[in-house]
Structures are given as C-alpha cells and as structure tokens.
Amino acid sequence: QDTQEKEGILPERAEEAKLKAKYPSLGQKPGGSDFLMKRLQKGVWDTISYTFTSEPKGALGMRTQKYFDSGDYNMAKAKMKNKQLPSAGPDKNLVTGDHIPTPQDLPQRKSSLVTSKLAG
Amino acid sequence: MQPLWSQQAVPRAADIISTVEFNHSGDLLATGDKGGRVVIFQREQENKSRPHSRGEYNVYSTFQSHEPEFDYLKSLEIEEKINKIRWLPQQNAAHFLLSTNDKTIKLWKISERDKRAEGYNLKDEDGRLRDPFRITALRVPILKPMDLMVEASPRRIFANAHTYHINSISVNSDHETYLSADDLRINLWHLEITDRSFNIVDIKPANMEELTEVITAAEFHPHQCNVFVYSSSKGTIRLCDMRSSALCDRHSKFFEEPEDPSSRSFFSEIISSISDVKFSHSGRYMMTRDYLSVKVWDLNMESRPVETHQVHEYLRSKLCSLYENDCIFDKFECCWSGSDSAIMTGSYNNFFRMFDRNARRDVTLEASRENSKPRASLKPRKVCTGGKRKKDEISVDSLDFNKKILHTAWHPAENIIAVAATNNLYIFQDKVN
Numbered sequence: 001q002d003t004q005e006k007e008g009i010l011p012e013r014a015e016e017a018k019l020k021a022k023y024p025s026l027g028q029k030p031g032g033s034d035f036l037m038k039r040l041q042k043g044v045w046d047t048i049s050y051t052f053t054s055e056p057k058g059a060l061g062m063r064t065q066k067y068f069d070s071g072d073y074n075m076a077k078a079k080m081k082n083k084q085l086p087s088a089g090p091d092k093n094l095v096t097g098d099h100i101p102t103p104q105d106l107p108q109r110k111s112s113l114v115t116s117k118l119a120g
Numbered sequence: 121m122q123p124l125w126s127q128q129a130v131p132r133a134a135d136i137i138s139t140v141e142f143n144h145s146g147d148l149l150a151t152g153d154k155g156g157r158v159v160i161f162q163r164e165q166e167n168k169s170r171p172h173s174r175g176e177y178n179v180y181s182t183f184q185s186h187e188p189e190f191d192y193l194k195s196l197e198i199e200e201k202i203n204k205i206r207w208l209p210q211q212n213a214a215h216f217l218l219s220t221n222d223k224t225i226k227l228w229k230i231s232e233r234d235k236r237a238e239g240y241n242l243k244d245e246d247g248r249l250r251d252p253f254r255i256t257a258l259r260v261p262i263l264k265p266m267d268l269m270v271e272a273s274p275r276r277i278f279a280n281a282h283t284y285h286i287n288s289i290s291v292n293s294d295h296e297t298y299l300s301a302d303d304l305r306i307n308l309w310h311l312e313i314t315d316r317s318f319n320i321v322d323i324k325p326a327n328m329e330e331l332t333e334v335i336t337a338a339e340f341h342p343h344q345c346n347v348f349v350y351s352s353s354k355g356t357i358r359l360c361d362m363r364s365s366a367l368c369d370r371h372s373k374f375f376e377e378p379e380d381p382s383s384r385s386f387f388s389e390i391i392s393s394i395s396d397v398k399f400s401h402s403g404r405y406m407m408t409r410d411y412l413s414v415k416v417w418d419l420n421m422e423s424r425p426v427e428t429h430q431v432h433e434y435l436r437s438k439l440c441s442l443y444e445n446d447c448i449f450d451k452f453e454c455c456w457s458g459s460d461s462a463i464m465t466g467s468y469n470n471f472f473r474m475f476d477r478n479a480r481r482d483v484t485l486e487a488s489r490e491n492s493k494p495r496a497s498l499k500p501r502k503v504c505t506g507g508k509r510k511k512d513e514i515s516v517d518s519l520d521f522n523k524k525i526l527h528t529a530w531h532p533a534e535n536i537i538a539v540a541a542t543n544n545l546y547i548f549q550d551k552v553n
Contacts, residue, residue, distance in 0.1 A: 011437035016386040018440040026386075036331050036353070040284055040303050073190045073197065 137540035139527055143207040143215065146531040149177055149538055150217055151545055152202025156186035158219055158272075160230065161547075175536070177547050181230055183272040186221040198223050204289050206298070208311075216275070218298060222285040225300055227276035227311065233269045237261040281307050281317045288338045294345040301338035301350060308362075320368045321350060321360065336451075337397045344403070347372075351408060355392030359419065375417055377424045387439045387448070395451035400460040401532075407463055409454040412436060414465050414475070429475045429482065432467045434505040434516050447521050458533045466525025469514065470541045471501055487525060487539045487546040498548065 020026060067073040135153035142149050149161040162180035189198040200221055208216040214231040239261040243249050284302035291298045299320070300307050306321035321338075325331055333354040341347035346362045358371035379388070391411035399406045400416075405426070408415050412433060415425035431452075435442060442448040447468075454465040466472045467484070475482045484501045504513035527540040535550035 012383070012385045012387055012439060015437065015439040019386060019443060022440075022444075036334055037328065039334065040331075067190070067195050067197065069195055070190050070192055073195070077188075 136543050137527060137545060138201050138203065139205050140529040140538050140540050140545070141205045141207060141217075142529050142531055142538070143217075144209050144532060146533055146536065148180065148207070148215060149529070149547070150205045150207065151538075151540065152185065152205050152219055153543075154199075154201045156184055156188070156200030156202060156221065158183055158185045158202060158205065158217075158228070161545075175549060181270040181272050183228070185219045185226060185228065185274075186224065189223070191223075203286060206289050206291050208291055209295055211295075218289050218291065220286050220289050220300065223279070223282055225278040225286070225289060225309075226274050227278070228272050229275045230270060230272045233271060234265060234267075235263045236266045238264050276311065276314050278309055278314050278317070281309075287336060290338060290340040290348065292340045292345050293343055297345075299338060299340060299348060301335050303334040306335065306338055306348075306350060306368075318366075320362065320366075322367065322369060336394050339397055339399055339406075342399050342401060342403045349397055349399070349406060351394035351397040353393040354389060355394055355410060357394065357397060357406070357408060357417070373419070373422050375422045375425075377415070387443065390443070390448055391439070396453040398454060398456060400456050401458065402460055405460070407454055407456065409452050409465055411448060411450075411452075414454050414463060416463070416477070427477065429463070429473075431465055431473050432471075432503070434503055438516065442521070445521065447524075450524055450526060452524075452526050453528060455528055455530045457530050457535070462530075464528050464530060464537060466528055466539070468521050468524050469519040470523040470525060471503075472525045472528060472539055485548075487541040487544070489544075 067076065135155040135157065137151050137153050139152040140149070141151075147163045149163075151159050151161075153159075158181075159179060160181045161177035164176050164178060166175070185202060186200040188200045190196075191198050198221065202219050202221060204218075204220050206218045208218070208227075210216075214229050217228050217230070219226055219228060238245065239259050241250075241255060241258055241261075242252070278300070282300065282302045282305070284304050286300055286302050288301040289298060290301075296312075297308055297310050300309065300317075301321075304322065304324040305319055307317040308320045309317045321335070323333070323335065333352045333356075336351050336353055338348060338350040341349075347359060348362070349357055349359045351357045355376065357375040359373035359375070360368035361372045362368060364370075364372060379392075394408045394410050396409040397406060404419060406417050406419060408417065408425075409431075412435060413431055414429045416427035416429075418426045439448060452466050454463060456463055461478050462474055462476050464472060464474045470487045471484050472487060473482060473484055484503070485498045486501050499512075502510075502513045503519070504510065504515050509515050523542060525539055525541055529538045531537065537548050539546040539548065
C-alpha cells in the first residue's frame with residue numbers, strides 16, 4: 001500500500017519539478033492570495049494571467065479585454081454589431097421624450113407571480 | 121449496467137453551452153450559452169404512428185436571457201454568459217426558471233398561448249384601427265384556437281447584490297426563497313422581492329492579503345429548507361444551518377478529507393478545488409467534483425468521503441502541461457441519477473464517465489457524431505496509460521483537451537442524460553423495446 005501511494009505521488013512531484021524548471025520565478029504559494037486575487041478580478045480560473053505570461057489567457061476564446069472607459073466599450077460594441085449609433089443599453093420598457101404616453105404605449109400590467117389562493 | 125443508448129445530437133451553430141438542466145418532471149430541458157441565450161427543449165409525447173420519435177426532445181422556446189453589460193467602475197465588460205439555470209417547481213400551467221450570469225439573476229416565465237381573441241370592436245382583424253364613427257353595432261370577441269406560441273417573459277430581475285462573480289444559484293425546498301453565491305459571499309433572496317437580499321455567508325477577510333480560499337459552489341438541501349452547503353477552492357465543504365444564526369459564517373459541519381502531508385505538491389491545492397457540489401435526491405449524501413475525482417460524502421460523517429471515484433487519474437502525470445494550458449482550472453460539474461444509484465461527470469476528448477454505485481462499475485463514453493451513429497448503442501471507451509496501446513484504446517497524449525464536457529444533466533426519473541460538448545448538445549436515452 002505504501003508503494004502504491006508513492007507511485008501516485010511521484011508523477012505529481014515529477015510534474016512539479018518540470019514546472020519549476022520551466023518557470024523558476026513561479027510563486028511559492030500557488031493557493032496564496034496573489035492567485036486568488038487574480039481570480040476575483042477576472043472571475044474565472046481560465047482568464048487569470050500568471051507571472052510567466054504577458055497576456056491574460058482565455059480558454060475557448062473568452063473575453064478578457066479591459067476597456068478604457070464606457071465610451072471605449074460602446075464604440076467597440078458598435079463596431080461589432082455594425083450599427084450607426086451604439087446603444088448604451090436603454091431600458092426599452094420606458095417611454096421617453098417624444099410624446100405623452102398613452103395606455104397602448106405602456107407595458108402591460110403583468111399578473112402576480114403568486115397564484116391566487118382561490119385557485120385551490 | 122450495460123444499457124443500450126440511442127442518441128440524438130442537436131447541433132448549435134453559434135455558441136458554447138454553459139449550463140444544462142432538466143426541470144422537475146424531466147419533460148423540459150433548459151440550456152444556457154455563452155451568448156446569453158436560453159434554449160428550452162421539450163420531450164415529445166409518445167406517438168404510435170411514429171414510434172422512433174418516442175421521447176425525443178425538440179426545441180420548445182428560445183430567448184435572450186442576458187445581454188452584455190458594462191461595469192463603469194472597473195471598466196470591464198460583464199459577460200452575458202449564462203452560468204446557471206435552475207427550474208422552480210411547477211405550480212400552474214406556466215414554467216418558471218432562474219437564470220444567472222456573473223452579476224444578475226433573472227426569473228423567467230415560460231407560458232403557452234394557444235388561443236386568440238377575434239372580433240374586436242375597435243380594430244380590424246389585421247390590426248388596423250376602425251373609424252369609431254363607422255361602428256354601428258357592438259360585438260363580443262370570441263376566442264379561437266391558434267398555433268401554439270411559447271412566450272418567455274422576465275418576471276423578476278435580481279441585480280446589484282454581488283460584487284464578485286456568481287457561480288451558483290439554488291432554489292430552496294420552501295419554494296419561496298433561493299440562494300446565490302459568488303466567490304466570497306452567499307445571498308438569500310425571496311422570489312417576490314428584488315430590491316433586497318439577505319447576506320448569509322461572507323468569507324471576505326478584512327485584509328484581502330489574508331485571502332486563502334474562495335467559494336466555488338453552493339446548494340440548498342433538497343428537503344431541509346434551513347440547510348445548505350458551500351464548497352471551497354481548498355477542497356472543503358461547509359454545511360450551514362440557517363436556524364443557528366442569521367449570518368452563517370460559522371458552519372454546522374465541516375467536511376474535509378485528511379491529506380497526507382508528504383504527498384503535497386505545487387498542484388495539490390489546485391486539483392483539490394471543488395468545482396461542483398450536489399446533494400443526492402435522498403438528501404442523505406452529497407457529491408463533490410474536484411479536478412481528478414468525484415467523491416460521495418455521507419452528511420453524517422465529516423471526516424472523509426464514503427466513496428471516491430477516479431475520473432481521469434491518468435492526468436496526474438500531465439499536470440504540468442495542464443497547468444500551462446489552463447485546463448487544470450476547468451470546472452467540471454457532476455450529477456446524480458434519479459434514484460441516486462449512479463453518478464456522472466465529464467472529462468476531456470468529449471468523454472464522460474458514469475459510475476454505478478451499486479454494481480461498483482464505471483464506464484467511459486464519448487459524445488461525438490463522428491464516432492457513433494444515431495440510435496446506435498454507445499461503445500465504451502478506454503484510455504491507455506501504459507506503453508502498449510491496444511486496439512480501440514486512445515493514448516493520453518492524443519486526447520483533445522479542447523473538447524471538454526463540463527456540463528451534464530440526468531433526467532429526474534428515467535435513464536435519459538443530456539451532455540453538452542462545447543456547442544453541441546447530446547441527449548442519450550436508454551433504449552427499451
């Protein structure tokens with residue numbers, strides 16, 4: 001049983017040695033706050049950038065781009081969607097500006113989520 | 121356990137599937153994708169004239185659940201990717217589900233409309249307004265049948281409660297509340313109330329330099345409405361009882377498998393991070409998925425799991441490259457069969473693994489259109505780890521690590537499984553003739 005355990009451990013240790021040989025500057029504590037902080041910022045493991053890579057890596061083409069400001073973001077979105085005017089996400093349910101709202105313009109009143117107790 | 125499986129592959133042109141979930145009856149199957157869309161499939165009723173279409177799933181409704189948003193404070197985009205979908209138990213003719221991206225949870229109502237009113241007084245059948253002065257008589261509109269239309273409408277939007285990225289949502293057995301968990305906090309919501317939520321777990325340290333672990337998944341107990349669990353990046357699970365205190369920072373139970381300190385390596389903590397936790401239907405057990413294994417825990421025993429199943433132990437000697445290509449951080453989910461007798465989880469190369477807990481047997485299957493024909497039974501696969509590769513075996517080095525099965529779901533009552541392979545959804549059924 002002892003040798004079985006050692007056989008299981010050895011591959012992991014060998015892999016660790018390989019990694020340290022490639023990247024000697026790798027931090028001592030992989031689970032330490034540096035690692036986790038990057039995860040919190042990016043939110044997913046696969047967009048964390050490490051000390052040995054310059055660009056944040058993404059699996060399956062996940063977006064990792066940071067924008068300068070909201071104007072930058074909106075211009076980028078406009079280019080992607082190829083529209084004339086980029087929308088900053090207006091609330092489509094609101095009637096604004098042009099005219100006095102009429103009953104037809106307003107969103108329909110939706111019935112309550114809770115079923116009536118009368119409905120047995 | 122050697123069932124015959126027929127297969128139905130549903131190709132999705134655009135996006136990568138990010139979540140799969142059956143509803144409580146199993147008649148509906150919801151998928152969410154990276155583009156913020158939800159597609160719901162419905163099981164066809166048995167039809168004697170078309171016996172081969174027994175129980176096939178077809179598209180029932182498609183809607184855009186989330187759109188990309190912009191976080192002004194951090195100048196980062198908030199992805200529209202659907203992280204999780206959870207169904208509410210059905211209470212009336214309509215169906216309700218919760219879908220969430222990184223920041224916002226939405227309650228969607230999916231309802232059918234098969235009648236429409238005809239004979240309005242103020243407008244024509246084509247919608248044009250009638251001249252009110254020309255109307256000489258009143259009529260009562262009548263309801264006429266129409267082609268079935270399935271409508272999805274957002275009924276509640278639960279926003280602005282999470283600083284970090286939401287990884288889990290779970291509906292309580294009380295059918296009134298649900299929890300949402302991000303990396304550091306868990307919030308309790310009431311389904312009717314969107315402008316506030318109750319924080320029940322907060323593991324954010326006062327000094328962020330002291331951060332050592334994050335929350336990776338959370339779930340309510342299936343029957344006990346006061347109990348929930350959450351897993352961590354350090355491989356531990358905490359069970360909390362909401363009756364004990366308002367803020368559940370102190371756990372009621374702490375589940376951790378003791379580690380042999382001499383076996384510790386750089387990778388130990390990373391591969392011990394739990395990517396998914398699921399209660400059994402019975403409520404007696406829970407299952408956790410870490411990078412290389414799935415473990416079954418008895419809620420009555422905190423010291424170690426009662427079962428450990430190796431998913432792809434052969435990857436242990438590949439950890440260096442898996443770290444370099446980020447695959448070591450892949451978050452695999454796991455699921456129970458309806459009777460809890462079997463468990464399933466995904467792997468690479470479009471392989472997924474099934475473990476029969478009673479018969480103590482496991483099988484590796486592949487979700488791929490090239491390697492299996494529709495309505496044919498799936499052939500078990502085998503990965504060769506040693507030197508000599510037998511015929512039909514696949515060597516570890518030729519596994520495709522871009523083809524990962526992260527999301528799987530099992531029908532609540534029958535042997536029907538849904539497997540998401542990147543942007544393809546596979547549905548496998550037990551063929552019983």
